[in-house]
Amino acid sequence: MRAPGLLAASWAIARKDLAIEFRTRSAFLSSVVFSLLAIVIFYFAWDPTAVGPLALAPGVLWVTFTFSGLLAMHRSFGVEAADGAIDALLVAPVARESIFLGKALANVVFVAGVQAVSLPAIAIFYNVPLAGAWLPLLGILLLATVGLVAVGTLFASITANTRMAELLLPVLAIPFFVPVVMPAAQATADVLSGRPIAESFAWLRILLAFDLVFVYACTVAYPFTIED
């Protein structure tokens, strides 16, 4: 018997997590409903005579994605805590980093699914033209989502076995989200305003650097968070 390598084990864990979510759909539906409600509330609180839609929409988009993403990340270690399933993962002869990477991969897919529903809703409510901007927007979403998920997944692991994990996770994670949300919102504003993508390269470089640093750092740090 040969235990699977880092990527094969990560893929097996991600597939398992997605199968569970596909079977229950509870967290996905909650996140989608939360996103839509947030978009609607922002819409009704908006005074279009004071702030234009292109100035407001990027902020609404990233606030919504950040908080709905937290719901997904909280769920990812909740399924392991329920019946002590995390112990079976930890006994398996796979690198413990693969548990983090598998969870993060499943969370990226999950958050992307929520974004796929929420983005058209924002376009409709705020009359934002997506037609010419969808490709650069996709790049921004991907870069920012990877960064948010890396940090959020690590903190979800740390808080999973604490009381009030739902409260503790955002309190710990949101300060680390600022360096992602700020450039993501700025780049989104540039793209939605019809500016060439080259003008957003500085923001994209920040996102890329954050991704590289935090995916690596969180992967390496994860095994230390599960030591008793």
Next chain:
Amino acid sequence: MTTLVAATGLVRTFGARRAVDDVSLALSAGECLALFGPNGAGKTTVLRILAGLLRPSSGEARIGDVRLPDPAARGRVGLISHRSMLYDALTARENVRFAAALHGVPDAEEATVRALAALRVADRADVAVRSLSRGLQQRVAIARAIVHAPDVLLADEPYTGLDAQGGAALTALLRERRAAGAALVVVTHHLHEGLALASHAAVMRAGRFVRFERAEGLDAGRYATEYQELVA
């Protein structure tokens, strides 16, 4: 004989409390240790150290020649806990197959079917775990623990929730694993069942082994009386 499980001077503290205090043991292929003791004696902590889930504060544990928690050592261990360690949204088959995949079992599907059949739960293979009774969930949990035919099987109260048929299937399975050369550590409050299975018996109290001996030839009734006096 090959030593499969070796623990030397294990100490594990939680804050000021010494949950495990200088525990040493060695089990060779085909040997089974029945571990008895009152609640809070440190039995589960010893098992978690031997599974690679907990690092000892001092001392070391090895599976074969490899020191825990190295993945090569963990891969030879099967763990049955008093918690099911299953995903209740997945079916019995999916749970066991996932464990087989993580252990790199060559034909995961066939091994899954075999493990479920050994616990007489193959007819519920495609039922979501959450729809199974506690006893059937325990059978699936045991199937998950043995799907990779581990050299070392650690069982914490494995009879919890099992009916007579399930208990008999588990006893047969543990005997079969022993005969196949696996080393077993079984934590149980059932002295008769434990002694019937084991080659060695130990009693823990306050983190220490207070009695350790060969189990063959022991009078279970007399042992039970002495055990009550020991842990009183």
